[in-house]
Every structure is written in structure tokens, then in C-alpha cells.
Amino acid sequence: MHRRVAIALSLAGLGFLAWLASRSGARHPPQTADFFDFYYAAVAARLGTPLHESGDGGYIYPPLLAVLLTPLSHLGPSAARLAWAALLTALLPVAAWLSARVAARSFGLPAWTPGVVAAGALAVILLGETWKSEFEWLNCDLLLILATVGALVLLERRPALAGGLLGAAAAIKYLPLLFLPYLIVRGRWRAAAGLAVGLGAALLLPAAYLGWDRNLAALGVAVRGLGGMSGVVDQAGAAVASGAARIEPVVAGYSMSVTSAAARVAEGAGLGRPWGLAIAGVVAAACTGLAWSLYHARGERFWRRRPPDAVDGALTAVEWSGVVVAGLLFSPQTSHRHLNMLLPVVALACALALLGSPRRRGAILLVAGQVVLLVGATAVPGLPGLRRATELWSAYGGKAACVAGMYATVLWVGLDAAGRLRGGRADGAADQPRMST
Numbered sequence: 001m002h003r004r005v006a007i008a009l010s011l012a013g014l015g016f017l018a019w020l021a022s023r024s025g026a027r028h029p030p031q032t033a034d035f036f037d038f039y040y041a042a043v044a045a046r047l048g049t050p051l052h053e054s055g056d057g058g059y060i061y062p063p064l065l066a067v068l069l070t071p072l073s074h075l076g077p078s079a080a081r082l083a084w085a086a087l088l089t090a091l092l093p094v095a096a097w098l099s100a101r102v103a104a105r106s107f108g109l110p111a112w113t114p115g116v117v118a119a120g121a122l123a124v125i126l127l128g129e130t131w132k133s134e135f136e137w138l139n140c141d142l143l144l145i146l147a148t149v150g151a152l153v154l155l156e157r158r159p160a161l162a163g164g165l166l167g168a169a170a171a172i173k174y175l176p177l178l179f180l181p182y183l184i185v186r187g188r189w190r191a192a193a194g195l196a197v198g199l200g201a202a203l204l205l206p207a208a209y210l211g212w213d214r215n216l217a218a219l220g221v222a223v224r225g226l227g228g229m230s231g232v233v234d235q236a237g238a239a240v241a242s243g244a245a246r247i248e249p250v251v252a253g254y255s256m257s258v259t260s261a262a263a264r265v266a267e268g269a270g271l272g273r274p275w276g277l278a279i280a281g282v283v284a285a286a287c288t289g290l291a292w293s294l295y296h297a298r299g300e301r302f303w304r305r306r307p308p309d310a311v312d313g314a315l316t317a318v319e320w321s322g323v324v325v326a327g328l329l330f331s332p333q334t335s336h337r338h339l340n341m342l343l344p345v346v347a348l349a350c351a352l353a354l355l356g357s358p359r360r361r362g363a364i365l366l367v368a369g370q371v372v373l374l375v376g377a378t379a380v381p382g383l384p385g386l387r388r389a390t391e392l393w394s395a396y397g398g399k400a401a402c403v404a405g406m407y408a409t410v411l412w413v414g415l416d417a418a419g420r421l422r423g424g425r426a427d428g429a430a431d432q433p434r435m436s437t
Helices: 003-022 035-047 064-068 070-074 077-106 114-126 128-137 141-154 159-170 175-185 189-204 212-230 236-241 258-268 273-298 312-330 336-354 360-378 387-395 398-422
Strands: none
Touching: 003 077, 003 114, 003 128, 035 064, 035 070, 035 077, 064 070, 070 077, 077 114, 077 128, 077 141, 077 312, 077 336, 114 128, 114 336, 114 360, 128 336, 128 360, 141 159, 141 175, 141 312, 141 336, 159 175, 159 189, 175 189, 175 312, 258 273, 258 312, 258 387, 273 312, 273 398, 312 336, 312 398, 336 360, 336 398, 360 398, 387 398
């Protein structure tokens, strides 16, 4: 990559970050931003009142996040919102740079060049619409992104700590729990144990602030709230009254996941929710079979533990991204905004395209994958005049298919790059910087 191009992309990313900061909390009215669910839960934690009944009853998570934000509860709502927005503004460039750097390092590419910054900036821009929503709603997905990428950085040197980081993140939102079966399949026992211990510790740690009984009660409300996604509880008032967090059912209109689409299909056909799970399971099996075929074509192991070698880091980075994608595709709820969790995946694609030397076909595939993601998923929250069409596209798997297609290109090119790295053909200079002055 030419240095001037890298600088231009980095400056574009900085400008985009400034614009995002200007959009922070831009809801109508602003008090509807997700942050205030966290904020009022933190106030409730400090005052000794029920966390999940605070504010408008929108706090649906375990108590850890509310306890972590108790320092902000000493501020007024507006000041706390500004402080949270400033924290997000500071964390996003760190997450983008770290995502691009670990991707580059995993494939033996130069990891301390302006190109890494450019790859991270480009990844944020490509996911721009999702980050706009994140800053408008002021949610906490950046914490999960940083934990996910940080765990990948630590995985080889400090596997137990890497797992513990994932476990702590899962006590904020549940998505990182999907790394547990992956770690077990790959035989990373210390990381898997670290995740289990970290999760347990993060669930129980708030008891030091809340007290044992209040913490257990809040955990019970959060866990029972998961039943709301299956349709056991459909109304917010009933959810709170029954001692369950107010989580929307799996068929909620805003969710674009395969699981939600399958549940809608089953419901529309007059079938029960178990049929929806069965449909989602068939789709998951098909995706797994496709992934296995790609591994087989590249001569890589899919199920069995691989012997450690110089390429294991590259394959792990690709698979780490796959776990994130699988979590978004098959979660009971995935909103358009949640696609910002794809930052490490898109940063990996950008690093391979900008810093590596993929074959011409591979470069075309990477670009095509990002175009599919942009046009079919991240940039279509509701096109003017086509709102109903875009709602149906999202509701019945269109966006999910685009996310899966994008990852298929990253997987194919990543496996190819890892294979050439193992064979010593290494990207025409995968170990050499491609920067020019």
C-alpha cells in the first residue's frame, strides 16, 4: 500500500470518528438511548433498588455492567451521557487498530505501519451505518469487541487470561459464550477453563457491591428474561411482574438473525417454536458443511485439533472471526446495530487486501465480499420508498445471507493465505512491508 493512500484512509477514519462523536445520543427524544437503561440500572445499584425495574425497565443484562457504571451514576443523566459518549469515541480507534494489527500479525504481515491504521480505519468506514446507530443509541458493544480481540491477542501466551476475558465479557452480553465450544473443539483447554472461571467470577463479583442476595436476585431476573425470547413472556409489563428481564421474543421485528427468521417462518406456517429451532439447525448444519468443504479443498483440518505450527495463528484468526459471525447469524436476537461486532472480521479482510498480497482472484473475492456486506446488510436499515421491502429482506434472511457470504470470502482467502504461508510461498513478500514512499 502506498503511504499516501494509508494516510488518506487514516484521515478519513479520523473525520468519520469526529462525525460519529457529533451523533452521540442523537435519539428523539435523547432519553430513549440505550445508555440510559445502563445508567438508571447503575443508579438503582447504588441506591439499593431493583436493577431491572429501573428507568423504563429496559435493563436486561446480568448485574456486572450496572455495577461497573456506578461511578457515572453520581453524575446527572446529561453529564453521564457525555462521559459515556467520550469513552466510546476513545475506544473505537483502539478497537479498530487492535483488530487490524492482530490480523496482520497473525498472517506475518507488517504490524507497525500506517497501513495497519488504514486497514482499521477502512473497516470502521465500511461498517459506518452500524457505528452511526451505535453512537446514536450509545450501547456497549465496543466492550465486547475489545474483549474478543484482546482475547485473541492473549490466546497463545496467556490462554487462561484470554478465556477469562471472554468470560467476563459474556457476563455483560452473552455472545462470547460461543467461544467455549470452539475452544473445546480446538483442544485449548486452559482457555476454555479460563472462560468458565471468568464467567463465574464476573457473575458473582457484583455481590461485593450489591450484596449476595441482591446479586443472586438480579441474576435470576436476567436468566428468566431469556425465556422471553422463546415467547413465554410477550409483554413488557408481564415480564417485569413475573420477575423476568424484559427481553423481546425471538420473532421481534428488528432481529435479522437466522434463528429469528426461522421462528417467523414456523410461526407463519402455524407451527410451534421448536420447528423454528429445527429450521435454524438445518441452516447451521448447511453452513458448517460449506465451511468443512472449504477446509477440505485447502487441505486443512476442520474438526480435529491441529498440531501447532507457524500457520496456526493465521487459521485461528480466521476461525475467531467465524465464531463472531456464527454468533450474529444464529443469535436469538441480532439487530442491524449489532453488525458493528463484525469489526474484527472486516479488519481482517482489509488487512489481507491492503497489507498482504492475495492472488488476484482472492483480492476480487475480498472486495466483492465487502460490497455484498455493505449493499445487502449494513447500509440498508430502511431505504426511502422501499421500507417494507427492506424489512422483509431483513426479516427473512437477506441480511444474514450477505453476512454469511462475506465471511465465506474471508474464509476462502484466509485459508489460501495460510496455506501459502505454510508452503513458504508467503504472499510474494508476506514477511516484507508493502509500504512505499
